[in-house]
Amino acid sequence: MTYTVNDLPAILRLLEDLCTREQIDDLLRSIGAARSAPNKKALVRERVQQAFDERRLDLAKAVGMIRSAEEHGRQHVYLYQRVATEGPSLNEALSDETIEVALREIGIFSKLTNPRVLDVPEERTISEVRVERYPKGQIKALVVKQVEAREIPEGKAKREKIRGQLVTSQPLVRTRGVHLVRLQANGVLEIRLQSDRTVDYEERREALRTKLEPLFPAAQFPPVSLASAKRYLWDHRDDAGREFRLSWAKARQSNGDSAVFAVSAPDAYMQDRPTTIASLSTYLDADGAMPDGWIALLNVPKPGTDDFEELRCVLTGEPNEFSLTAQCSEAQYEYALGKLRQYNG
């Protein structure tokens, strides 16, 4: 993939918005570029620009940093699994030829050969298609990225009476939304929608699935229910090593009755609340009862250390859905996804 000077303004804006000063500093240090600057804005606008002008900066590396910052965490993730059908095998489906045919049918083949770095496009746009490969060249995943403009309410809401009506108004801030569809070589398909209170997730998801039908036919990718993972979190809540902390639970009986259990202290373990656990246990002992939703804090590796830190995971909504409420690194996302798939059996 080749990024050009036309992409630079968007790259600079996104570096400033998405990356920490330390990350940008590390990037400049790694290429031997000047790094002194009074603040992050100057570091990006002057030093990163200077590194590009001096031909030290590989824009692909900067795009990689942006990608890592915005593509992991703070998302709703929907899981699907490719099943064998009469059509092409998974290997055939991931071949260069098959991908090209599907992309041309959709009209986005140019996004594979000539991806764009879009800041805040006017319309929802497929900005990039990429094939991720392992160091020895085997395909790892096929990724399609969509970018859109969003208007998020922010700031103090104002209420006023206008002509007999109570009207609430709040300033809107224009921002960028990023969604991904990623097919791994093992057949797992993820649709990852950036979290946003204004988003209709079902509409976004189904619109993406429809648009990308030639690449990821719905009949070949049924949803993967996370019911087993939800049961695992209950059955293994006290396993040695405590890979997760439970903070909220919703349990449902066979007739539809439900109960919610919530821990009060934000940093407490539900597992350490004997009364809550006993009540939840009684509720789940009934025939047909099941854990319907969890908020679990998964222990994930802390970047650059041997320690772990918590990543908040909300398992509610659609049967194949989970959300990560905080931005995380690529490694942390993969770790969390791997754990959930392991728990799901």
Next chain:
Amino acid sequence: MPSGNFANTMVEFPQQRALLARLQSLFDQQAEYTFQALVSLVRPPTPELLALLLDELARRGVVVRIFRLESPFSHGGLRDFPSVFDVPNTYYDEDFEREFEVRPENVLPIFRRA
């Protein structure tokens, strides 16, 4: 700097010795309580008296009072604040992706063993 413990407080407030002893016994068993729970468990003559005693214990550093913001959606704790004046007027619940106006019923006074 506040200092002291239940015993010192009992010496200075001998009429409330029994009440303080019940409080001490409770905090020996569990780290934190809501005010309403303490009223129910300690059975003070009046809730106001208990509030005054807890204020005194907080001033002495024997207990810590925090104000816990609860989500009206999950009913779980979101964040602890040292003072009611630190609690914001609105809050965004990341788990349920909804903002809410903070009302008194969303703020839980919690007393914690120091």
